[in-house]
Amino acid sequence: MAVGSLVLGIVGIVFSFIFQPIGLICSIVGLILSIVARKKEPSGMATAGLVCSIIGLVLNLILVIACGACIGAAGAGASWLNSIS
Amino acid sequence: MHPYVTIFGHIIGSYAIMSFIAIVISALMAVFFFSKFYNINKEDVFYAFLFALIGCFLGAKLLYIFINLPILIQYILAGKFNDMYLSLIRGGLVFYGGLFGTIFGLWIYAKTFNISFKTLFFIAVPVIPLFHSIARIGCFLAGCCYGIEYHGFGSVIFQKTPYARIGIPLFPTQLIESACNMIIFLILFITYKKFKGTFKTCALYCILYSITRFTLEFFRGDVERGIIIGLSTSQWISIILFIIGIILIIKENKTVTDK
Numbered sequence: 105m106a107v108g109s110l111v112l113g114i115v116g117i118v119f120s121f122i123f124q125p126i127g128l129i130c131s132i133v134g135l136i137l138s139i140v141a142r143k144k145e146p147s148g149m150a151t152a153g154l155v156c157s158i159i160g161l162v163l164n165l166i167l168v169i170a171c172g173a174c175i176g177a178a179g180a181g182a183s184w185l186n187s188i189s
Numbered sequence: 190m191h192p193y194v195t196i197f198g199h200i201i202g203s204y205a206i207m208s209f210i211a212i213v214i215s216a217l218m219a220v221f222f223f224s225k226f227y228n229i230n231k232e233d234v235f236y237a238f239l240f241a242l243i244g245c246f247l248g249a250k251l252l253y254i255f256i257n258l259p260i261l262i263q264y265i266l267a268g269k270f271n272d273m274y275l276s277l278i279r280g281g282l283v284f285y286g287g288l289f290g291t292i293f294g295l296w297i298y299a300k301t302f303n304i305s306f307k308t309l310f311f312i313a314v315p316v317i318p319l320f321h322s323i324a325r326i327g328c329f330l331a332g333c334c335y336g337i338e339y340h341g342f343g344s345v346i347f348q349k350t351p352y353a354r355i356g357i358p359l360f361p362t363q364l365i366e367s368a369c370n371m372i373i374f375l376i377l378f379i380t381y382k383k384f385k386g387t388f389k390t391c392a393l394y395c396i397l398y399s400i401t402r403f404t405l406e407f408f409r410g411d412v413e414r415g416i417i418i419g420l421s422t423s424q425w426i427s428i429i430l431f432i433i434g435i436i437l438i439i440k441e442n443k444t445v446t447d448k
Contacts, residue, residue, distance in 0.1 A: 121199075132243050139236045143302055158239070162212075165246065166205040 106149035109138035113156025120163035128168060131160035192331045192350050207327025212242065215320040223312045226385050233302070237309045240298040241291045248290015249282035256283060256422055284321065285426045291317070314391045315377040318398065322370035329363035336360025337410040352411075360408045369401040388437045395434030399427040 112134030119127030138153035193200050216238050224234040254261065257276065264273035295313055299306035328334040332350025336359045344358035353359060376397065377390055384390045406424045417425060 135239060135243070139239065140301075143236075161239075161242075162209060166201055166209055167199065168205075 105137050105141040105144070106147050106153055109134045109141055109153030110149055110156060111153075112137065113153050113158075113160050116160025117156060117163060120160060120167055124164045124168045127160060128164040131157050131164055135161060190330045190332060190347060190350065192352070202327075203330035204324070204327035204333070207330065208324050211320045211323035211327075214323060215316045218319060219312055219316045223315060223381070226382065227308045227312065229304070229308050229312070233304055234309070234312060236302075237295055237298040237304070237313075241294040241313060244290035244292070244294020244297070245287040246282070246290070248293065249284065249287035251290070252283040252286025252422075255286075283423075285423060288317065311386065311390065314394055315374060315381055318370040318374040318377065318394065322367045322374060325363050325367035325370060329361070329367070333411070334363050334366075335410050336362035336408045339408075354410070359410060362405055362408050362410075365408075366401065366405055369405075370398070373397045373401070387441050389441050392434045392437035392441065395430045395437065399431040399434065403427040403431075 112130045116127045116131030116134055119130060134153060134157035138150050138157050141147070141150035142154060191203050193202055194206065195201070216235065219238055220231050220234050224231055254277065261273055261276060264270070264276065291313065292310070295309045296306055298304065299309055325334075329345075332347045332353040335347070335353035338354075338357055339360035340358050343361055343364075345361045345364075346358050347353040347355055349355075373394060377394060380393065381390060384393070403424050406421050406427070409421070416422075420428075
């Protein structure tokens with residue numbers, strides 16, 4: 105479980121620069137696994153998995169979230185993002 | 190205002206940066222201050238915070254998808270999958286979805302690791318308006334959640350934003366909601382010790398925030414508000430939240446009287 109969390113955490117960090125939705129999923133799963141692993145048996149591997157997953161989660165969230173807490177404006181945001189990308 | 194900043198060639202939303210700042214400050218407050226009032230391991234509070242964070246994001250996104258389902262279906266039917274992806278991933282988040290997601294995340298953590306959900310909940314409640322207050326400044330920077338056209342004192346004119354109406358003086362709903370949330374946080378902070386171990390802090394938050402949100406929704410100028418029988422989705426949720434707050438106060442008072 106600790107190894108899995110570390111692998112997913114690293115994959116999450118890598119995918120945050122390539123394709124954030126996958127990075128986000130990997131980071132979330134890695135985070136959950138690392139917490140479960142640390143609760144069961146604290147180890148350096150689980151801690152490393154936790155740290156990597158947190159970094160991955162933060163990076164993915166920052167790169168994914170364009171605008172939050174708002175309802176609507178999706179169309180405008182989408183076309184604007186299309187025009188700048 | 191400043192919806193995006195470029196860091197190492199990546200376009201990053203100002204909202205995301207403000208959210209990150211809000212997450213860090215909220216985590217520090219929950220782990221190092223509010224947890225002091227209860228007999229709970231700081232590590233557990235931190236892990237629960239991470240679960241709540243995941244729940245918050247998923248909940249906010251799910252409610253956004255639910256409200257914008259017709260638009261997303263239109264994109265699918267028109268075969269505009271790129272637009273649908275951008276709307277889905279980068280479109281937005283809805284606060285109330287995040288709120289319920291946060292509670293669900295805490296509940297999952299408490300159930301999985303056999304920790305008192307009530308304790309985690311009591312620690313999380315005062316942090317919510319603090320997080321919301323900082324995140325709302327991000328809304329202002331992004332130009333989303335903007336107000337109606339308004340020419341009086343404090344009106345703001347957005348020049349560079351993909352969301353708000355450009356060049357028209359607008360009511361600063363984001364800044365007012367941010368200030369209101371900060372006031373709510375300060376009230377909860379001051380009364381926290383007094384209301385320790387009771388649902389009064391939660392009731393106070395429910396009542397104060399629902400009134401704030403219900404009122405501010407009338408000044409919101411965003412086009413798609415998910416209107417149901419003349420009121421927006423958030424106003425309906427505010428009514429439910431207000432009722433929950435009142436029920437909690439009555440229950441707490443009854444418990445005190447019974448004792």
